[in-house]
Amino acid sequence: MNKVPGTLKLGLLRGQMEIIQFSRQKEAVVFTIFFPVILLAIFGSVFKDTIAPGVTFSQYFVAGMIASGLVNTGFQNIAINIPIERDMGAIKRLRGTPLPITSYFIGKAISVLVSMAVQVIILLAIGVAFFGLNMPTEPSKWLTFTWLLVLGTASSTALGVAFSSVPKNGRGASAIVSPVVIILQFFSGVFFVFTQLPGWMQQVAAIFPLKWLTQGMRSVFLPDSFAAQEVAKSWEGGRTALILLVWLIVGLFFAVKTFRWENK
Amino acid sequence: MKVIEVKGLTKSYGDFTAVAGIDLAIEAGEIFALLGPNGAGKTTTVEILAGFRAPDSGSVSVLGFDPATKGDAGRSWRNRIGIVLQTASDAGSFKVREIVKHFSAFYANPRDVDQVIEAVGLTAKRDSLVLELSGGQRRRLDVALGIIGNPELLFLDEPTTGFDPEARRAFWSLIRDLKAGGTTILLTTHYLDEAEELADRVAVITAGKIVEVSTPALLGGRSTAKATVSWLGTSGLKSEESDNPTAVVTKLAAQFGGEIPKLVITRPSLEDIYLKMIGGQHE
Numbered sequence: 001m002n003k004v005p006g007t008l009k010l011g012l013l014r015g016q017m018e019i020i021q022f023s024r025q026k027e028a029v030v031f032t033i034f035f036p037v038i039l040l041a042i043f044g045s046v047f048k049d050t051i052a053p054g055v056t057f058s059q060y061f062v063a064g065m066i067a068s069g070l071v072n073t074g075f076q077n078i079a080i081n082i083p084i085e086r087d088m089g090a091i092k093r094l095r096g097t098p099l100p101i102t103s104y105f106i107g108k109a110i111s112v113l114v115s116m117a118v119q120v121i122i123l124l125a126i127g128v129a130f131f132g133l134n135m136p137t138e139p140s141k142w143l144t145f146t147w148l149l150v151l152g153t154a155s156s157t158a159l160g161v162a163f164s165s166v167p168k169n170g171r172g173a174s175a176i177v178s179p180v181v182i183i184l185q186f187f188s189g190v191f192f193v194f195t196q197l198p199g200w201m202q203q204v205a206a207i208f209p210l211k212w213l214t215q216g217m218r219s220v221f222l223p224d225s226f227a228a229q230e231v232a233k234s235w236e237g238g239r240t241a242l243i244l245l246v247w248l249i250v251g252l253f254f255a256v257k258t259f260r261w262e263n264k
Numbered sequence: 265m266k267v268i269e270v271k272g273l274t275k276s277y278g279d280f281t282a283v284a285g286i287d288l289a290i291e292a293g294e295i296f297a298l299l300g301p302n303g304a305g306k307t308t309t310v311e312i313l314a315g316f317r318a319p320d321s322g323s324v325s326v327l328g329f330d331p332a333t334k335g336d337a338g339r340s341w342r343n344r345i346g347i348v349l350q351t352a353s354d355a356g357s358f359k360v361r362e363i364v365k366h367f368s369a370f371y372a373n374p375r376d377v378d379q380v381i382e383a384v385g386l387t388a389k390r391d392s393l394v395l396e397l398s399g400g401q402r403r404r405l406d407v408a409l410g411i412i413g414n415p416e417l418l419f420l421d422e423p424t425t426g427f428d429p430e431a432r433r434a435f436w437s438l439i440r441d442l443k444a445g446g447t448t449i450l451l452t453t454h455y456l457d458e459a460e461e462l463a464d465r466v467a468v469i470t471a472g473k474i475v476e477v478s479t480p481a482l483l484g485g486r487s488t489a490k491a492t493v494s495w496l497g498t499s500g501l502k503s504e505e506s507d508n509p510t511a512v513v514t515k516l517a518a519q520f521g522g523e524i525p526k527l528v529i530t531r532p533s534l535e536d537i538y539l540k541m542i543g544g545q546h547e
Contacts, residue, residue: 004343004372013369017358024357024393089352093409096314096347097370098339261316 004098007106014099014107019114032073032115036065036123043191044131051193052226058131062123063217064190067152069119071181071210074112074156079163079177084170086263095261105255109157116153136220144237145220151244152213158251159209165258184210195231202231209247212240265292266325267417267448268313273322274472275308282308283319284472290450292416295443297463298452301542305472306452307350307421313450314347314419327417343372346415346447348406350422356395360386363394364408371413383441384408385434400431404438411442418442420451424458436461456534470542484537496525 023029040061047057085091094104127133136142163180167173185191187205194202194214205211218226219235227235268290275283283305290296298306311317312324315331315338324331329341355363364381368374381390384404389397397405403423410418420439424432439462443449453459459466460480467477468484481487493512494503506512509529516524 004339005369010370013366017366020362021357085354088354089349090354092316092349093347093352093354095316096342096345096349097367097413098342098372099370100339 007100007103010099010103011106012110014103015110015114016107018107018111022111022115032077033119033122036069036119037126040065040123040127040131052229054134055222055226056132058127058133059221060193060218061191062127062133063221064185064188064214065123066120067188067210067213067217068181068185068190069116069123070112070149070152070156070213071184073115073119074109074153075160075163076177076181078108078112078157078160079167080170080173082161082164083167083173083263086260087170089262091261101256101259105157105161108161109153112157113150113153116149120149134221141220144216147241148213148216148220151241151248152209152216155209155244155248155251158248158255160251162251162254162258165254165260169263184208187211188214190214195229209244212236212243216240266290267292267327268296268450269323269325270309270313271323273309273312273324274320275305275312275317276320281472283312286322286469286472286474288467288474288477290448292448293443293446294464295439295449295451295462297459297466298450298469299454299456299459299463299466299538300452300469301454304469304542306454306469309469310419310421310450310452311349314345314349315342343413344416346410346413346418348410348418348420348423351403351425352406356393358394359391360394360397360405361390363405364412367409368412373414374412375414377412380408380412383411384438400427400435403427403431404435407435407438411447415447417448417450420449422452422454424453424455432458456538460534468538468541475541480534483534484532484541486532486534486537489532489537492528492530494526494528494530501526 040058043061044058047061050056051060082091091104124133124135128135136145163177164173167176184205187197187201188194188208188211189197189205190210194205194211197205215230215236218230219237224235227233230236266289268288270286270288273283273286273288274281286305286309298309300306308317312319313326313331315326315333318332327341327344329337331341333341358366361377361381365377368377378387378390381387384407386401386404386408389401394402394405403426407420407423410420423439424435427435436458439449439451451458451462463480465477466480466483468475476484478484490505490507491509492503492505493509493516494501495516496502504512513524513527513529516527
């Protein structure tokens with residue numbers, strides 16, 4: 001008998017199916033891609049002044065939108081969609097096949113990465129065209145951007161899978177997951193300048209990945225001179241990578257440990 | 265060769281005993297039906313055999329493996345079985361051929377995608393979205409996904425619930441084709457005619473226990489049960505139970521000197537016997 005196909009190959013196929021499935025839900029596609037753009041338009045119009053020399057609020061805000069896009073697309077969508085998939089019997093059906101559960105997770109991560117890439121391209125294009133966004137030119141910044149995107153996708157996906165065990169069923173999932181994300185966005189300096197938030201908020205935010213993703217994205221989109229205005233007076237790239245890695249491991253641990261193929 | 269061997273299987277959910285000590289032995293190549301009312305323990309039994317649930321006690325061997333086997337051995341085992349569970353509503357935004365092809369990629373030796381779609385009668389719907397399918401078509405897609413891996417053993421949990429009569433006929437013929445191809449099939453159903461039509465052997469299950477295992481024709485002593493001869497006598501409708509209905513009819517024919525008025529000879533139907541076995545529980 002031939003061997004069953006490899007985990008990675010099946011993971012790529014799962015990713016392809018996840019993308020097809022997502023792309024056919026037209027409302028979700030439009031919402032996911034244009035919501036950050038709409039927010040950029042609103043915040044860009046409301047806050048017209050500069051935060052620092054050469055740094056507009058739009059510039060600051062784009063970093064936050066990309067970071068929170070990772071949390072929305074990875075953590076939030078996955079933690080809401082897995083309970084719905086459970087309700088529909090999709091995961092139970094997969095569970096009855098030789099598909100490894102790891103391939104299922106890989107498929108989710110791939111769809112998050114692809115969706116993020118599309119969101120980022122559109123957000124940046126519109127930002128440059130209409131909101132005076134300055135694109136970084138140094139290759140090192142784009143390198144930082146790439147590892148942030150990959151590590152952010154991985155940890156956000158893993159945490160989404162882990163958190164998907166919290167909602168009892170698909171109907172209640174959104175009500176449980178969304179507030180967590182919204183509060184985190186306010187605490188992490190997505191909508192406001194982080195250093196202007198109360199100290200306790202900053203400290204709470206520093207526990208979670210979104211603050212570090214946001215700060216990391218600022219290190220890509222803001223001039224290096226702005227680093228002096230961060231809490232630690234630097235971009236803290238190394239610490240950001242470490243904290244995202246820790247959250248990735250925590251997420252993977254609970255994802256594997258608590259994953260259920262049907263609702264209770 | 266035994267494909268499934270179960271001894272002393274039990275499973276409870278809290279205070280509710282779903283399976284209360286079941287023994288089963290299913291041979292290669294047969295269609296075996298678990299027949300019983302809702303809540304009798306059919307689905308729990310199948311879900312244990314298919315590796316979805318762990319039993320509380322008892323030994324289970326399916327294709328020589330414990331269904332709880334994990335890792336690569338578990339994957340190779342799943343490669344040899346096909347599972348059609350009770351109604352699912354997933355995969356709505358995929359096209360029929362797309363999802364069947366996707367599932368074929370999970371297995372080492374899958375069947376041909378288009379042949380499977382043809383076998384379940386969905387060729388005309390191959391490019392339709394799953395959410396556009398009717399209930400019966402959806403169920404046939406479930407079967408397609410269950411058999412795409414070319415399984416040696418197929419689990420079918422109440423496959424035709426909600427089908428119209430024509431769809432059931434078509435479905436039964438598909439199942440017979442699978443059997444002809446050498447697939448062993450464990451089927452649960454609460455339809456008597458389905459068990460009678462398809463199964464080589466039937467186990468009647470009620471309240472988590474197997475009451476009897478037999479061929480449909482012999483179930484409950486059906487073939488040896490007394491026949492009832494009834495006719496219109498001079499003082500109204502008469503009837504007589506007998507092991508030798510022919511003798512009774514011959515005797516009556518002599519009495520009437522020819523045609524016996526309103527002659528009817530009946531044997532207990534499978535339904536009569538089944539209802540007696542499950543203690544008068546109804547759906």
